[in-house]
Amino acid sequence: MKDVSGFRLExxxxxxxxxxxxxxxxxxxxxxxxxxGYDNDSRVVRQKLLSGKTVELLVCNINS
Numbered sequence: 001m002k003d004v005s006g007f008r009l010e011x012x013x014x015x016x017x018x019x020x021x022x023x024x025x026x027x028x029x030x031x032x033x034x035x036x037g038y039d040n041d042s043r044v045v046r047q048k049l050l051s052g053k054t055v056e057l058l059v060c061n062i063n064s
Contacts (some may be wrong), residue, residue: 001021001055002015003015003047004044004057005046006043007021008042008043009038009042009043012039022055023054024055025056025059026058027060028045029060029061038061039061041063042060042061045054
């Protein structure tokens, strides 16, 4: 599995999908910014293989 840390979410999902992985996304943010959610420009902070071919991506927003 390719390391996609630092990638934009959109690019990370595309790369992992090309390798046959499914993805789930979790957001990390300060409490006052959590309600903003994430988008394709969010950056991957960490990835974790959950089971088989499912990868959890922890993302943060670069624009607050």
